[in-house]
Amino acid sequence: MSESIVPINGGCITSSRGFQAGAIYAGINKHPPFGMDLALLYSQSPCKAFAMFTTNRVKAAPVLVCRDRLPSECIQALVVNSGVANACTGESGLKDAASMARLAAEKCGITPECALPMSTGVIGRPLPVERIASHLPLINLSTEGGTAFARAIMTTDTRPKEVAVKVTCSSGEYIIAGAAKGAGMIAPNMATTLCFITTDANIELEALKYCLKRAGEKSFNMITVDGDTSTNDTLLIMANGMAKNRLIAKGSKEMNLFQKALDQVCIFLARSVVSDGEGATRLITVNVSGAYTKNQAKLAAKAITGSNLVKTAIHGADPNWGRIISAAGSSGARFDESCVSLSICGMQIWRKGEIVGFEPSLLSNKLKQDEVVIDLDLNLGNGSATAWGCDMSEEYVTINSEYTT
Amino acid sequence: MSESIVPINGGCITSSRGFQAGAIYAGINKHPPFGMDLALLYSQSPCKAFAMFTTNRVKAAPVLVCRDRLPSECIQALVVNSGVANACTGESGLKDAASMARLAAEKCGITPECALPMSTGVIGRPLPVERIASHLPLINLSTEGGTAFARAIMTTDTRPKEVAVKVTCSSGEYIIAGAAKGAGMIAPNMATTLCFITTDANIELEALKYCLKRAGEKSFNMITVDGDTSTNDTLLIMANGMAKNRLIAKGSKEMNLFQKALDQVCIFLARSVVSDGEGATRLITVNVSGAYTKNQAKLAAKAITGSNLVKTAIHGADPNWGRIISAAGSSGARFDESCVSLSICGMQIWRKGEIVGFEPSLLSNKLKQDEVVIDLDLNLGNGSATAWGCDMSEEYVTINSEYTT
Numbered sequence: 001m002s003e004s005i006v007p008i009n010g011g012c013i014t015s016s017r018g019f020q021a022g023a024i025y026a027g028i029n030k031h032p033p034f035g036m037d038l039a040l041l042y043s044q045s046p047c048k049a050f051a052m053f054t055t056n057r058v059k060a061a062p063v064l065v066c067r068d069r070l071p072s073e074c075i076q077a078l079v080v081n082s083g084v085a086n087a088c089t090g091e092s093g094l095k096d097a098a099s100m101a102r103l104a105a106e107k108c109g110i111t112p113e114c115a116l117p118m119s120t121g122v123i124g125r126p127l128p129v130e131r132i133a134s135h136l137p138l139i140n141l142s143t144e145g146g147t148a149f150a151r152a153i154m155t156t157d158t159r160p161k162e163v164a165v166k167v168t169c170s171s172g173e174y175i176i177a178g179a180a181k182g183a184g185m186i187a188p189n190m191a192t193t194l195c196f197i198t199t200d201a202n203i204e205l206e207a208l209k210y211c212l213k214r215a216g217e218k219s220f221n222m223i224t225v226d227g228d229t230s231t232n233d234t235l236l237i238m239a240n241g242m243a244k245n246r247l248i249a250k251g252s253k254e255m256n257l258f259q260k261a262l263d264q265v266c267i268f269l270a271r272s273v274v275s276d277g278e279g280a281t282r283l284i285t286v287n288v289s290g291a292y293t294k295n296q297a298k299l300a301a302k303a304i305t306g307s308n309l310v311k312t313a314i315h316g317a318d319p320n321w322g323r324i325i326s327a328a329g330s331s332g333a334r335f336d337e338s339c340v341s342l343s344i345c346g347m348q349i350w351r352k353g354e355i356v357g358f359e360p361s362l363l364s365n366k367l368k369q370d371e372v373v374i375d376l377d378l379n380l381g382n383g384s385a386t387a388w389g390c391d392m393s394e395e396y397v398t399i400n401s402e403y404t405t
Numbered sequence: 406m407s408e409s410i411v412p413i414n415g416g417c418i419t420s421s422r423g424f425q426a427g428a429i430y431a432g433i434n435k436h437p438p439f440g441m442d443l444a445l446l447y448s449q450s451p452c453k454a455f456a457m458f459t460t461n462r463v464k465a466a467p468v469l470v471c472r473d474r475l476p477s478e479c480i481q482a483l484v485v486n487s488g489v490a491n492a493c494t495g496e497s498g499l500k501d502a503a504s505m506a507r508l509a510a511e512k513c514g515i516t517p518e519c520a521l522p523m524s525t526g527v528i529g530r531p532l533p534v535e536r537i538a539s540h541l542p543l544i545n546l547s548t549e550g551g552t553a554f555a556r557a558i559m560t561t562d563t564r565p566k567e568v569a570v571k572v573t574c575s576s577g578e579y580i581i582a583g584a585a586k587g588a589g590m591i592a593p594n595m596a597t598t599l600c601f602i603t604t605d606a607n608i609e610l611e612a613l614k615y616c617l618k619r620a621g622e623k624s625f626n627m628i629t630v631d632g633d634t635s636t637n638d639t640l641l642i643m644a645n646g647m648a649k650n651r652l653i654a655k656g657s658k659e660m661n662l663f664q665k666a667l668d669q670v671c672i673f674l675a676r677s678v679v680s681d682g683e684g685a686t687r688l689i690t691v692n693v694s695g696a697y698t699k700n701q702a703k704l705a706a707k708a709i710t711g712s713n714l715v716k717t718a719i720h721g722a723d724p725n726w727g728r729i730i731s732a733a734g735s736s737g738a739r740f741d742e743s744c745v746s747l748s749i750c751g752m753q754i755w756r757k758g759e760i761v762g763f764e765p766s767l768l769s770n771k772l773k774q775d776e777v778v779i780d781l782d783l784n785l786g787n788g789s790a791t792a793w794g795c796d797m798s799e800e801y802v803t804i805n806s807e808y809t810t
Contacts, residue, residue, distance in 0.1 A: 054735075055735065056731060056734045056735040057734040057735065057739075057740035057741075057742075058730055058731055058733075058734030058735075058740065058742055085727075087727065087731075088727055088730055088742065088755075088758075088760075090742075090743070090758055090759055122727070123725075123727025123728070123730070123731060124726065124727040124730075124760060230731065231727075231731050231734065308713070308801075308805070309805060312801075312802050312805035312806045313805065313806065315802065315806045316805070316806025318805075318806060320528075321529065322490075322492065322493055322527070322528025322529040322636075323528070325463055325493055325528070325529075326461060326463055326492075326528060326635065326636050328463075329461045329462040329463030329636065330459075330460065330461040330462070330463075334462075335462035335463065336462075337462075337463055337493065337495075338495070350493075353493075353495055354495055355493075355529060392802055393802060393806075394799040394802045394803060396713075396717075396802065397717050397720065397797055397798060397799045397801070397802055398799060400713070400714060400717035400718065400721070400723075401717045401718065401720045401721025401723060401798075
């Protein structure tokens with residue numbers, strides 16, 4: 001039997017066996033894009049679960065609660081609200097996050113520690129727990145509820161982000177699915193990227209942790225919309241084992257396939273987040289090769305996607321390639337101008353530090369594509385990395401300058 | 406005799422004794438704000454000179470030439486063009502920068518090594534040396550030429566930036582003066598901040614180096630417009646000793662006064678640069694105190710001025726204080742939420758991690774002031790620092806999205 005990873009048409013977070021979800025409007029988010037702001041995910045069987053959290057030293061209360069409960073082998077529910085981040089809320093915020101989890105556990109008939117809370121929205125406002133208490137019991141859980149889940153966690157996203165793939169291998173067949181919300185910070189302050197992954201794969205907790213860390217490094221840790229790290233950023237995976245495939249062990253060939261599929265899911269969702277960044281009109285993909293080390297390749301790639309000057313130039317289809325070189329030069333990565341080659345959308349611009357004759361208007365046309373691909377070869381070693389970002393438009397500033405109460 | 410540092414009304418870079426300057430239009434910059442793009446500064450006596458340069462690994466050709474010639478005790482001329490940065494121009498760029506200096510030396514009747522070249526403007530275009538050769542001899546040098554000098558080095562600046570102070574002390578009386586140009590990156594690419602300081606003080610070279618480094622750290626290294634480090638950034642000082650004060654020695658009381666005056670000059674010019682940042686409508690001053698170390702205070706202060714979310718919120722007078730806390734929290738500085746206090750424009754918002762009741766509309770009004778002052782006390786140690794930045798407007802994006810050839 002050959003190995004395969006196949007996308008599931010219309011896949012969503014409940015595509016994995018045994019997962020149900022649902023959502024409702026609880027009045028927490030004033031303007032939820034799809035009229036829902038409270039979502040619940042439930043697994044029939046206990047899940048092995050693990051998460052990567054924001055590196056911001058200011059961590060939202062639900063992040064602290066989840067951090068305490070993970071890794072775990074008994075997670076069965078996840079409750080998420082949009083509209084209020086429950087960050088910078090002190091002791092009462094911690095109590096509120098725990099209450100939210102307890103309410104989800106009651107709804108699902110499980111013990112409180114087996115439920116996880118998460119929030120996204122305005123920093124510094126108290127979570128309206130009473131609204132959660134009154135609306136959570138009314139949520140209708142179903143295997144089709146994944147789409148509602150993905151919509152209810154949105155803040156300033158313009159479209160839901162969800163995906164599922166079916167993995168087939170000698171040890172069985174399983175599904176990896178996920179939903180994410182993007183970096184939306186329309187006033188008030190919504191500085192949060194959340195991504196939740198489900199899988200019915202039967203996998204060791206240690207293998208699950210290993211794979212999530214690797215996938216997170218390659219995907220969500222390689223995207224930027226505006227360089228601000230949120231207080232709530234979370235990438236969570238729940239594996240309930242219901243596919244009954246032969247247990248995937250750490251270091252096995254099967255784990256490598258699981259990794260590959262999880263990478264695909266995470267990269268798909270991460271790219272969806274940046275291409276729907278606030279005010280974004282273009283996805284920017286930066287491939288750095290020939291760096292002295294892999295970490296230096298990451299540094300250079302992220303410096304380019306993070307540069308306001310690169311972002312605005314691409315927004316205006318301005319062939320200002322010098323900004324790309326300058327951003328990489330100040331990234332901290334080793335850099336020798338006379339070694340560097342640069343191509344943009346397949347067009348060679350610089351070869352070993354010398355300008356290649358090219359027609360600026362042709363480059364400008366290429367910069368108008370939906371995805372702009374920048375290939376930078378530092379020619380110093382074997383380190384390579386890919387980062388994703390988006391252009392910066394006037395709308396980005398408008399969105400983030402407005403205050404709406 | 407008491408010590409004093411007094412601003413000179415209408416002071417400019419030629420306020421220091423023995424300095425002359427002049428400028429002309431040489432056709433290098435297509436749209437020079439004041440119709441000049443080539444400036445020359447000359448000192449009657451040889452100067453002790455030292456400079457701090459960009460940390461970008463991509464350094465413009467004139468930066469490399471200056472770096473080779475400094476520190477020095479024989480500098481007498483400085484020639485600066487706007488419109489072309491002479492960066493990413495390879496070997497020919499280096500020759501062009503040296504030619505530019507040689508032409509200035511010929512004009513002034515000094516040896517080539519005693520002249521310094523500097524450029525600001527588009528990256529990746531060759532310097533039109535023939536235009537410099539034909540126009541430089543026509544520049545009219547005079548002691549009133551400082552104002553023309555400050556205007557000719559401008560790119561997207563909307564106003565010239567110049568200052569002079571007179572220092573009086575027991576050892577004599579001297580002047581420190583300077584001119585700067587700002588981070589203007591209107592298309593094409595002008596990613597350059599330049600600052601030139603003159604003084605007629607009689608000072609040891611070692612004391613001059615020490616003081617410039619300290620002043621640079623406190624001023625130009627604490628400002629940000631958009632976080633992009635240029636290929637040309639330069640802070641240069643020239644001291645010709647013509648005030649004939651008693652030699653200022655390193656570590657002396659006189660040096661401390663010189664330091665204080667130089668700090669004032671540099672901070673004034675650095676603040677002028679950010680308040681005239683592209684599209685800026687407000688100056689943002691961030692005072693961080695109580696950090697674990699001074700470096701951590703700098704990190705936190707610069708993270709706040711560098712945050713697009715803080716910059717856009719202040720642009721919209723949006724009282725989104727959570728963005729300030731979040732930016733500081735992800736700066737890398739030690740941070741304990743429960744210790745932190747925050748005031749904005751004198752209004753207390755957060756006290757030791759708890760929200761102080763305040764009226765958002767009052768805060769919003771304060772954010773409409775020309776200068777917004779943010780005071781953040783981390784309450785962890787004695788480290789403190791001040792950083793300056795500006796708000797981010799739609800105009801910033803517009804300016805940097807446009808390409809004009």
